Amino acid sequence: MFIGEYTFKVDSKGRMSIPSLFRQELCDGDPNRPNADRPRMIIVYGLDNQKQLIVYTQAAFEALAADIAAKPRGDKNRLLLQKYVLGKSHPMEIDPDGRMVLPAFLREKIAIEKEAYFSGNGETFEIWKPETHAAFEETLSHKVIEEHGEEFDPFSLL
Template sequence: MVGMFIGEHTFKVDGKGRVSIPADFRRELELGDPLASETGRPRMVIVYGPEKQQHLTVYTYEGYKALAGDIARLPRGSQKRKIMERMILNRARPTEVDNDGRLVLPQMLRDKIGLENTAYFAGLGETFEIWKPEVHEAQDEALDDRIFEEFGEDFDPLSLLDDLEG
């Protein structure tokens, strides 16, 4: 199942690290956890990744299990598998939505990305990211600059789908 985390949202983070999860994201998390209908508290996995990563990547429970399965299919002892195990499996934290539809971000995760009073949620289809808003804005502007430098000012992102043809 391909997720549909789309759009952007900004929410306040309280002193205990609680932040509301966008309602449409909560629905996707529910669809991605077979126990959610019983518990009412969908599970998810937050990957905080390498030291220099400036955001958190959030997977549905089933999406993360599928990713872990893909990693397990890599040859044992291979460099790719070791990197993926270290950056994706080891640097992850399972959690769940609380009864009020919020996510509690531990201090360690907030410190890692410099999150203070506000969290920016970026939907990316199968996953979503959580950023400090100012950091995301700077990264997004830099990406736009690189894209337009490479493809030109009249670049149409849909043109990248041309690679799927043929």
């Protein structure tokens, strides 16, 4: 499972380290990878207004694609999922040094320059520009406090 928060430097070619715990999860999520030291992952970049990249293991993305394919043909939700999940995805591999090379179009989409913020979400992790994520967190915190009060305990949702 992907958990935790990390910030890593991004070089001019888009290379960045992947948190070691995330690398292990990516390996576990791609047991049939053709190259033993290069697990595959899928990055969903989605709609134009999406401010983060959502990263799936190979196995998790295949399961997601199967869920989409299970929807009835012609179903408008299936068509949207095909367009904005399957169509707006990019396959990648970890390099032998445990890094990923984020293509320029993905760096530009979320405005990453010198640093990338990684946020674990269980089955997936997200990559953000650190400042964008901080602004998102601040807005979310205000909404949570408005809805649940100052003494909100997230464990109360369980």
